[in-house]
Amino acid sequence: MVEIVLYASKASRSLAGYWMLEELGIAYTVVDVDLRERKHLEPEFLKINPSGRVPVVSVDGMIVSERPAICALLADRFGYGSLAPKIDSKDRGPYLKWLVYATAVIDPAIAVRAANLDATLQHTTWDTAQNAVDILGSTLEGQAWLLGDQFTAADVALGSVIAMARFNDLLPESQILDDYVERLRERPAFQRAERLTWPPEVFSS
Numbered sequence: 001m002v003e004i005v006l007y008a009s010k011a012s013r014s015l016a017g018y019w020m021l022e023e024l025g026i027a028y029t030v031v032d033v034d035l036r037e038r039k040h041l042e043p044e045f046l047k048i049n050p051s052g053r054v055p056v057v058s059v060d061g062m063i064v065s066e067r068p069a070i071c072a073l074l075a076d077r078f079g080y081g082s083l084a085p086k087i088d089s090k091d092r093g094p095y096l097k098w099l100v101y102a103t104a105v106i107d108p109a110i111a112v113r114a115a116n117l118d119a120t121l122q123h124t125t126w127d128t129a130q131n132a133v134d135i136l137g138s139t140l141e142g143q144a145w146l147l148g149d150q151f152t153a154a155d156v157a158l159g160s161v162i163a164m165a166r167f168n169d170l171l172p173e174s175q176i177l178d179d180y181v182e183r184l185r186e187r188p189a190f191q192r193a194e195r196l197t198w199p200p201e202v203f204s205s
């Protein structure tokens, strides 16, 4: 049996790791890398991810960090043809683009916006937050998921970024994106992942 370990911290971007594993319905164990206790900076964890960030997944000892990579690896290995379009599918290109867009474009766009930096498109390699929201809006208009009817790991990677950003009011308003987040939140795997990432004790401590 394949041994899968998720290194995660509560109340963090680990949501994406939990969500992907819950969508796949495969068995995994969790190592708690408590950010508040600075576990992510301990030498033992830095050997696993020198960036000192979560989530990280180990598949039989093969380590992968960065949410899009985690989603892509797990989907190819355990959800090929469903959560990951096949290599020769016409959806494969857009699928890879949206996976990458999640943290190569939206994350930095959010950071620049939150810091109120004056970064024009010429100074950066990513879209502005407003441009990203508009692009996603026209993609999602009239379809449930990024690739149409088929929910994929790209929805996990990008959807987790969008869901957290909209919750924290870090992206411009968009009804289409809010409706998308609503659909994501209706998924039982999302709900399980959310409970695992934000268990009740997080709110009481």
Ligand SMILES: N[C@@H](CCC(=O)N[C@@H](CS)C(=O)NCC(=O)O)C(=O)O
Pocket (backbone or CB within 6 Å): 011, 012, 013, 014, 035, 040, 052, 053, 054, 055, 065, 066, 067, 068, 103
């Ligand atoms: N680029 C990473 C970002 C992951 C990330 O920043 N995780 C945060 C948790 S929300 C973290 O570990 N931060 C470490 C810290 O706070 O020092 C990814 O997409 O997976």
